[in-house]
Amino acid sequence: MPDRSRYHHGALRDALVDAGEALARAEGLEGVTVRRIAAACGVSAAAVYRHFPSGDHLIAAVAQRAREIMARDMFARLDAAVDKPPIDRLREVGESYIAFALAEPRLFSLVSMPMTTPPDRPDDPNAADLVRDIVLELEPPGAVDEQRVASRMMLAQASAHGLAVILRDFVPDPQARAMLIAGVLDRVGVGLEA
Amino acid sequence: MPDRSRYHHGALRDALVDAGEALARAEGLEGVTVRRIAAACGVSAAAVYRHFPSGDHLIAAVAQRAREIMARDMFARLDAAVDKPPIDRLREVGESYIAFALAEPRLFSLVSMPMTTPPDRPDDPNAADLVRDIVLELEPPGAVDEQRVASRMMLAQASAHGLAVILRDFVPDPQARAMLIAGVLDRVGVGLEA
DNA sequence: GCATCGATGTGTACACTGTCAACATGCCGG
DNA sequence: CCGGCATGTTGACAGTGTACACATCGATGC
Structure with a gap:
């Protein structure tokens, strides 16, 4: 105040x-x-x-703040899951993303805005880097196939984002949401390991 | 004029x-x-x-128009793929969705707006119905598992939408886009059949 | 054929928005 | 102590959605 x-x-x-x-x-x-x-x-x-040079830059700063809040929950979950295999940790990240979207739907609409402004601290680990690090663990040692990494990253991010948006906008019932999250993430897991 | x-x-x-x-x-x-x-x-x-009762209703009507345009391409592709197995037709739908998003990125931002207004003709087959019909063909005859249907629909829709958005906002290069579309849709196919 | 009435368009006004230029304030270093 | 500069204020302008009163026209009944 x-x-x-x-x-x-x-x-x-x-x-x-x-x-x-x-x-x-x-x-x-x-x-x-x-x-x-x-x-x-x-x-x-x-x-x-x-x-701020413009109002949009202020909005972008708020969006960045929202991303940081979301990232905090992701890191907390990952800390509690260090021993789990990579595929399970990817699921944790996805669940965190979706949970945030459904818990704070309006804040989430800022998160999912394209970033018009470079982040204040570009070295800050963002969600994409997080996913990439885990996806890399799925690669056979010493033989990283960049294209496979990219498609796995994309599948993980796209399905989590898409699911979050669709559930937020079209599936109000919490039970139905939970069912769909579990069912879809199971299938994504299969697709990720292929 | x-x-x-x-x-x-x-x-x-x-x-x-x-x-x-x-x-x-x-x-x-x-x-x-x-x-x-x-x-x-x-x-x-x-x-x-x-x-229109409000400007938002006009916008919603434009959005509905955009959805109809997109649906036309989907139906055209499906007409040319009637003989293919369901999984391939699902891929056609997904490719159509993503292609539209990348060809008309601004129009697409209307498409992906939550529908604030009921469509003029609610009986018009929309994308969700389309996906559902094809997903139903994946079910064993006489034993439709609603939950499996729902999770398959969601995976199809969520991954297509998420991929479209991410490519539009973060992957400008057309070649990289094509690579990622192919790679991700391959994996989605695996997840859909699981 | 003509009046009238409802549908549809106009003009004006209000509150709200982002943004800028000119001016005011007060903190910090010489 | 005092001057300069970062930071705040005021007032203005253009553009937004929307409502109200008024204008115009097409169709319909006599």
């Missing part, structure tokens, strides 16, 4: 992203607006432009 | 959807705006509301 007796905010950039995240959680993309984010920080809309 | 000497347009609703389609093709969702669509028809913005 910013002290509005002060003319200068102090840490506005982070506060803007925080407010954007909250707004996105509550109302989805429609509600995430430069003016409303600024108002939530007790600041004028123009102040945003001291920290 | 409407005759602007007449006060009344005559077939404004269809003209609006046509203009919306053209605008979506050219500029994507951002360019699809009530006022610009109306202007393209030589009509005031308020006239739109005689035919």
Whole structure:
């Protein structure tokens, strides 16, 4: 909560992203607006432009934040699954992705936006790198077939993303969701090992 | 091209959807705006509301139009593949979906919008029904396992949609796209038959 | 043939959006 | 202490969706 007796905010950039995240959680993309984010920080809309070249860049920063939140859950799950075989860890990642999409559907719509802005820290491990590392473990030692790696990565990412979106938009029932997640991920597992 | 000497347009609703389609093709969702669509028809913005309860309904109608265009290609491909086994026809559908997404990326962003409005003709066969019919052929005669059908449908739809989106947003190179489509659809085929 | 009525289009207005230019404030280093 | 610069404000402009009152026209009943 910013002290509005002060003319200068102090840490506005982070506060803007925080407010954007909250707004996105509550109302989805429609509600995430430069003016409303600024108002939530007790600041004028123009102040945003001291920290972001455009409103889209602010949205992109919120999206990046959302990706980091999602990544945290993925890493937590993977830490608890270090002993499992790669195929099971891939499933953990997929389940995490889908669970996030269904738990925070509006935030997720930011996650799945194409990245218009380079991430603040490009070295940060993102979901794609994560998947790649695990997929590499499926390769026979010393003989990495890049094309096989790529198609496996794509299958893993595409099916998780597609499933998340379809369940979010068209399957409201939680039980049906759980059934479909299990059934589809089983089949994806078979396709991944082929 | 409407005759602007007449006060009344005559077939404004269809003209609006046509203009919306053209605008979506050219500029994507951002360019699809009530006022610009109306202007393209030589009509005031308020006239739109005689035919659609809201601008979103107009957008939804354009999206429905886009789905019909996509469906036409699917049916054409299926007509040319009636003799192939179900798994191959499923692949045709998936390839059609992905090809449309990559050929008309902006129109495709409308296709993949959640349907906010019921389709004009709910009996029109949509992509989901199409997939279901083919998936049913994979079932052993007389013993349809609904859960297996559902998970196969979902895998088919989710992987095609996810792959389309990821390729569109992150893989510009046509050759890489073709490689990935082939590789992923091969694996999806394996998963579908499991 | 003519009046009237409903369907359809126009004009104007309001609240909201992103963005910019000009101005105000206050913190930090010389 | 004071000047400069980062950071904030105000006000404006164009563009958005949408509602209300009004205009126009085609068809329908007499």
